[in-house]
Amino acid sequence: MTPLFFGPSAEPLFGVYHPPGGRPRSEGVLVCYPFGQEYMRAHRANRQLAMLLAKQGYHVLRFDYSGTGNSSGVLADADLEQWLTDISAAAEELRETAGITHLHLIGLRLGGLLGAVASTQLELDRLVLWDPVNSGAAYEAELQEVMHLGDEAHNNFIDDDGTLYFNGFGLSKALRDGLAGADLLTMEPRAKRVFHVVSSDYPEGQKLRSAWQQLPNYEFSLTPAPGDWNYVDDFGGILLPQPIIQAIVGWFGEDENSRA
Numbered sequence: 001m002t003p004l005f006f007g008p009s010a011e012p013l014f015g016v017y018h019p020p021g022g023r024p025r026s027e028g029v030l031v032c033y034p035f036g037q038e039y040m041r042a043h044r045a046n047r048q049l050a051m052l053l054a055k056q057g058y059h060v061l062r063f064d065y066s067g068t069g070n071s072s073g074v075l076a077d078a079d080l081e082q083w084l085t086d087i088s089a090a091a092e093e094l095r096e097t098a099g100i101t102h103l104h105l106i107g108l109r110l111g112g113l114l115g116a117v118a119s120t121q122l123e124l125d126r127l128v129l130w131d132p133v134n135s136g137a138a139y140e141a142e143l144q145e146v147m148h149l150g151d152e153a154h155n156n157f158i159d160d161d162g163t164l165y166f167n168g169f170g171l172s173k174a175l176r177d178g179l180a181g182a183d184l185l186t187m188e189p190r191a192k193r194v195f196h197v198v199s200s201d202y203p204e205g206q207k208l209r210s211a212w213q214q215l216p217n218y219e220f221s222l223t224p225a226p227g228d229w230n231y232v233d234d235f236g237g238i239l240l241p242q243p244i245i246q247a248i249v250g251w252f253g254e255d256e257n258s259r260a
Contacts, residue, residue, distance in 0.1 A: 001051075006063075006093040013086055014070035015063030016047075017097060018054035027125070028100035029053050029252075030091055031062035032111030032118075036169035039068065042108055045240055049106070052249045059098035063090045075170060076163065080117075080178025087118040105191075106248065109133050117182050119190040127191035128248055129184075134204045136179025140164070140171075185211045189218075195251050197221045199244055223247045 002019065005012040031046055033039050050060040065083045067075035073082075091103055104126035107115030112132025119127055133139040143166050147156035158164045162173030171179075185207060194217050198205040201222055212218045225241035 007086070007089040011066065011072035013063055013066065013072070013089060015061050015090060015093070016050075017094075018050045018060040018062075019098075020057045020059055021055045023057050024059070025057040025102075026100050027057075027102040027104065028059040028061065028094040028098050030087070030094055030103065030105045030115075031060065032087060032105060032107040032115040033062065033064070033068075034109035034111050035068070035171075037167045038109050045245060046108065048240060049245050049248060052245065053252060056249065056253055058104075058252070059094060059100055061090055061094045061097075076172050078172060079174040080182065083114055083175075084118050084121075087114060088121060091122050104128070104252070106130065107132065110139060113139070113179075113182055113184060116184055116187070116189050122190075124191035126193045126195065126252070127189050128195045128197065128251070129189075129208075130197050130244065130248065131199055131205070132184065132196070132208065134185055134208050135183035136176070136181065137183070138204060139179065140176060143171075184208055188212075188215060192217060194218045195221070195248070197223055197244060197247055197251075199223060199225050199241060219251075221247055221251075 002017045004015055004017055006015060007013040031050055033046065034042055046062055050062050054060050063086070064071040065078065065086045066073035067078040094100060095103065102125045103122060105115045105119065105122065105124055106128040107113070108130040110133045112129035113135070115127065116129060116132070143164065147153065147166050155168065156166050162176065164171045164176060194212070194215070196208060196212065196218065209220050213220065223244045225243040
């Protein structure tokens with residue numbers, strides 16, 4: 001693994017590059033994270049996924065959006081256009097760093113929605129949506145449904161400026177407004193192949209499958225995992241959803257003729 005900063009020198013983004021092991025491919029995989037607590041809980045799973053894909057010969061880059069993680073910027077200033085620009089910058093960095101000719105993208109939860117929206121500009125070969133958020137509206141409705149539950153509910157609120165605070169992370173009004181117009185159910189993903197993988201048969205996943213199942217490039221997998229990437233046990237441990245990780249790695253490994 002190689003930590004690096006890239007993008008604008010004034011406000012660089014932080015990423016981690018996983019070089020290929022074994023026989024390198026001329027293919028790269030961009031990993032788009034979820035947001036907030038989900039970012040933290042999914043970090044170990046995304047790291048392992050990146051490492052396993054690198055062992056298959058892929059160049060892999062996972063990165064932080066502006067205002068998140070170790071990237072520059074302030075979360076309160078983030079908006080949808082900035083994060084889409086970040087994804088494009090990460091894709092360009094991967095192309096230049098690794099010299100790849102084929103680009104793939106994996107997005108988990110909000111990262112899936114962002115990646116699918118960004119796919120219209122990226123010329124993707126493969127797009128993986130892992131338990132994706134179907135729309136900004138659905139995501140916000142989900143947060144508002146649970147934000148007043150639990151011991152830390154007093155920390156979850158919407159302030160006078162329209163920023164929604166949930167579990168210590170704030171979605172600015174500009175970001176909320178931008179996400180409100182993003183909806184997978186009303187768009188077609190722009191990639192040669194699309195893999196929609198879910199860890200449970202939840203309603204939002206069913207809706208997306210119904211909307212996209214007639215697309216010729218669409219594939220679906222329900223892959224229950226005994227370890228939920230979004231679950232923290234009583235001892236603070238985060239479980240790894242090995243079946244889903246293996247399903248994604250296996251899907252990438254189906255076409256061995258894609259090797260350079």
